[in-house]
Amino acid sequence: MATTSIAVVDDRLFAAVLARADDALILGHRLSEWCGHAPMLEEDLALANIALDLIGQARLLYEYAATIENAGHTEDDYAYRRDPHQFRNILLVEQPNGDFAHTIIRQYLYSAFAHAFWQAMTSSADAALAAIAAKSVPESAYHLRHAAEWTIRLGDGTEESHRRAQDALDALFPYTGEMFAIPETETDLIVGGILADPATIRPAWTASLDRILAEAGLAKPQSTWMQSGGRRGRHSEHLGHLLAEMQILPRSYPGAIW
Amino acid sequence: MTLTPLWEVFVRSRNGLAHKHVGSLHAADATLALAAARDLFTRRNEAMSVWVVPSNAITASDPDDAAMLFEPAESKIYRHPSFYEVPDDVGHM
Numbered sequence: 001m002a003t004t005s006i007a008v009v010d011d012r013l014f015a016a017v018l019a020r021a022d023d024a025l026i027l028g029h030r031l032s033e034w035c036g037h038a039p040m041l042e043e044d045l046a047l048a049n050i051a052l053d054l055i056g057q058a059r060l061l062y063e064y065a066a067t068i069e070n071a072g073h074t075e076d077d078y079a080y081r082r083d084p085h086q087f088r089n090i091l092l093v094e095q096p097n098g099d100f101a102h103t104i105i106r107q108y109l110y111s112a113f114a115h116a117f118w119q120a121m122t123s124s125a126d127a128a129l130a131a132i133a134a135k136s137v138p139e140s141a142y143h144l145r146h147a148a149e150w151t152i153r154l155g156d157g158t159e160e161s162h163r164r165a166q167d168a169l170d171a172l173f174p175y176t177g178e179m180f181a182i183p184e185t186e187t188d189l190i191v192g193g194i195l196a197d198p199a200t201i202r203p204a205w206t207a208s209l210d211r212i213l214a215e216a217g218l219a220k221p222q223s224t225w226m227q228s229g230g231r232r233g234r235h236s237e238h239l240g241h242l243l244a245e246m247q248i249l250p251r252s253y254p255g256a257i258w
Numbered sequence: 259m260t261l262t263p264l265w266e267v268f269v270r271s272r273n274g275l276a277h278k279h280v281g282s283l284h285a286a287d288a289t290l291a292l293a294a295a296r297d298l299f300t301r302r303n304e305a306m307s308v309w310v311v312p313s314n315a316i317t318a319s320d321p322d323d324a325a326m327l328f329e330p331a332e333s334k335i336y337r338h339p340s341f342y343e344v345p346d347d348v349g350h351m
Binding site for chain 2: 040041042043045046049142145146149150153
């Protein structure tokens with residue numbers, strides 16, 4: 001017997017928390033796909049460690065979302081029993097791993113944002129979110145350092161690593177706009193000091209990019225056209241494939257344990 | 259020359275006073291070696307501090323010299339403090 005999908009309530013705080021949980025879960029799952037496949041053992045472990053940090057953040061956020069929703073759902077229900085259109089993660093995190101440069105550039109673009117976001121969230125008016133932020137900051141600080149150091153080395157490495165890093169940056173940059181967009185449903189949460197205002201995060205993100213890309217010898221794409229849709233549940237084709245692999249076991253064997 | 263030379267990793271544990279050798283890894287430079295050391299050897303909350311040292315910076319004794327270097331010490335038990343009997347009235351030393 002296969003499990004059915006769940007329906008979730010329409011609540012602004014719940015939706016905002018769920019969206020951040022989805023960001024962390026989907027990126028964490030993407031990184032976990034490198035397990036056993038990374039270019040070297042050292043990076044295999046590093047990427048798996050970061051994946052575990054992100055999945056840990058997702059669990060705390062889903063747990064809090066469940067408290068807000070108060071509908072008897074668990075973290076596993078949110079992860080395994082929603083369909084692609086119910087996920088609210090930004091499109092950047094669901095993009096395929098590609099080569100190592102794509103993974104690192106995606107990780108850098110996200111971590112430079114996430115670290116500033118969690119830092120700002122430590123002073124959220126919502127005590128539960130502030131506590132999750134306090135736990136996440138040391139993790140995101142390391143994720144940022146790891147991805148930035150690799151970005152520099154790929155950009156400033158060999159001719160091939162530079163080309164691959166620049167290709168990745170050009171391909172992924174249009175997905176960064178979503179990090180700073182404010183869905184209408186989040187305006188009140190920002191005004192109320194519950195969610196960090198993306199406008200206050202952007203300067204830190206831009207400063208990091210300018211410094212790291214300059215050191216890496218990579219050109220920041222000048223195009224201002226940005227992809228969007230993730231926060232409204234309109235995803236790229238990649239998310240469905242990711243979820244199929246992530247969800248097949250709990251959907252096929254509900255309640256399975258090991 | 260290899261792109262990712264070997265590094266030796268030393269970790270100072272939470273209750274330890276000295277850094278202890280825990281293993282080795284490959285990394286392109288010192289910064290990445292330190293990051294990899296953190297990821298490989300401190301995952302279970304072992305560390306307060308980590309050192310990485312290029313393996314080729316270590317000068318090791320030759321195993322063939324072991325007899326010359328270490329055997330002479332074997333017969334000199336008087337170098338251990340436990341060799342000496344401490345008179346009772348000296349008390350705790």
